[in-house]
Amino acid sequence: MTSAITDIATYMTDLGQRARIAARKLARANTGQKNAALLAIAAELEFQRDAITEANQLDLQAGAKKGLDAASLDRLELTPARIDAMITGVREIIALPDPIGAITDLNNRPSGIQVGRMRVPLGVIGIIYESRPNVTVDAAALCLKSGNATVLRGGSEAIKSNQMLAHCIQLGLAQAELPTDGVQVVATTDRAAVGAMITMPEAIDVIIPRGGKSLIERISQEARVPVIKHLDGICHVYIDAAANLNKAFAIAMNAKTQRYGTCNTMETLLIDAPIAAEILPRLAIAYREKGVELRGCAKTCEIVPDALAATEADWNTEYLAPILSIRVVNGVDEAIAHIARHSSAHTDAIVTENYSHALRFLREVDSSSVMVNASTRFADGFEYGLGAEIGISTDKFHARGPVGLEGLTSVKFIVLGNGEVRG
Numbered sequence: 001m002t003s004a005i006t007d008i009a010t011y012m013t014d015l016g017q018r019a020r021i022a023a024r025k026l027a028r029a030n031t032g033q034k035n036a037a038l039l040a041i042a043a044e045l046e047f048q049r050d051a052i053t054e055a056n057q058l059d060l061q062a063g064a065k066k067g068l069d070a071a072s073l074d075r076l077e078l079t080p081a082r083i084d085a086m087i088t089g090v091r092e093i094i095a096l097p098d099p100i101g102a103i104t105d106l107n108n109r110p111s112g113i114q115v116g117r118m119r120v121p122l123g124v125i126g127i128i129y130e131s132r133p134n135v136t137v138d139a140a141a142l143c144l145k146s147g148n149a150t151v152l153r154g155g156s157e158a159i160k161s162n163q164m165l166a167h168c169i170q171l172g173l174a175q176a177e178l179p180t181d182g183v184q185v186v187a188t189t190d191r192a193a194v195g196a197m198i199t200m201p202e203a204i205d206v207i208i209p210r211g212g213k214s215l216i217e218r219i220s221q222e223a224r225v226p227v228i229k230h231l232d233g234i235c236h237v238y239i240d241a242a243a244n245l246n247k248a249f250a251i252a253m254n255a256k257t258q259r260y261g262t263c264n265t266m267e268t269l270l271i272d273a274p275i276a277a278e279i280l281p282r283l284a285i286a287y288r289e290k291g292v293e294l295r296g297c298a299k300t301c302e303i304v305p306d307a308l309a310a311t312e313a314d315w316n317t318e319y320l321a322p323i324l325s326i327r328v329v330n331g332v333d334e335a336i337a338h339i340a341r342h343s344s345a346h347t348d349a350i351v352t353e354n355y356s357h358a359l360r361f362l363r364e365v366d367s368s369s370v371m372v373n374a375s376t377r378f379a380d381g382f383e384y385g386l387g388a389e390i391g392i393s394t395d396k397f398h399a400r401g402p403v404g405l406e407g408l409t410s411v412k413f414i415v416l417g418n419g420e421v422r423g
Helices: 008-028 031-047 049-066 070-076 080-095 134-145 156-175 192-197 213-222 245-257 273-290 298-303 312-316 331-342 355-364
Strands: 103-108 114-121 124-129 149-153 183-185 206-210 235-239 266-272 293-296 323-329 347-351 369-372 409-416
Touching: 008 114, 008 124, 008 149, 008 183, 008 192, 031 049, 031 080, 031 134, 031 156, 049 070, 049 080, 049 156, 070 156, 080 134, 103 409, 124 134, 124 192, 134 149, 134 156, 134 183, 149 192, 156 183, 206 213, 235 245, 235 331, 245 266, 245 273, 245 347, 266 273, 266 331, 273 293, 273 298, 273 323, 293 298, 298 323, 312 323, 312 331, 323 331, 331 347, 331 355, 347 355, 355 369
Parallel strands: 124 149, 124 206, 149 183, 235 266, 235 347, 266 323, 293 323, 347 369
Antiparallel strands: 103 114, 114 409
16 A cells, blocks of 8 residues: 555665566566566456456546546546557567567677677666556566566556556566566655656666656656656658648648647648748648647748737747647758757658758758658657557667667677687
């Protein structure tokens, strides 16, 4: 029970030590053992459906009493379809290639030794997240397949759901004779547990935060453990004068309206001046039909009189809502300059039939995903063929872009010799 935990520091130290021991055992596990555990976890989730739903209903009832809004309650709810999706996700991870132990870049040196790289687990991964209890299963399954132990700290609003899901996961681990401490859910809602997690480099090797900007900023500022994260998803689509306008229309609509609340949704549309008067009115009508509020530069407001005047703050805002900033620019140079100033380095796209413009955009836009003639909504681990993802990183070290199995690993150099000594 969470009420029994009064000494957070001692509790978290013990939890971290047990995770570290489990990580060493998971690192030795072969693919068959890990897949057997995942298969058992999927079976437990199916078998425990009613118990999962019951725990989730208790969280929903408590959330309603606390005044959570409809969107928050929706993120919290585990519907039958969402439980199905969790089970399917675990089974899909079983089918993914196991990255651990893979040897690459093996080459012969003049000394006679062979030098290569072997992919290895990171160790213990701490994941701090809000609302969505399905993250418990997704994260645990990815960490398990990549040979890592994980410490999961979900939001207080989902504590009962997360504990029930962790129980299913640990039953699956036990059936495969793998350490149940390999997946642990922090059993207290005390925020001091987060402070402990992010300052325990002796127990946790990396932190992955999933949640609002304020949570991620706090963790980035206070952590003494490396963090894999992104803060914003201020994504751009630039429609070049050399674009196919039918392609441009479809991409600009999909990038904004397919889903509003995702980090890879377009927040700013850039349009090359020579085609602005031709495509903007058509887009404005379609956005208006979808209920999207338009905020534009002076030129945009001339072409679309009912657009609101954009402020400087609009170019730096992740709306996560049916609001779109639009700017008319003078060519690819100005588009790239705008993105360099305002992008969050998540995902940016160009629509063009001009090869040199496309190549310049790919080379010069410094984001974790850069696209040509495609919607920003494709910036996703599943769409990239990575399988499930644990998040998206806009950092430049270790992992960048969607973080799947390989992003949860590192490499070490290996040397194979036959008695060689250095002269």
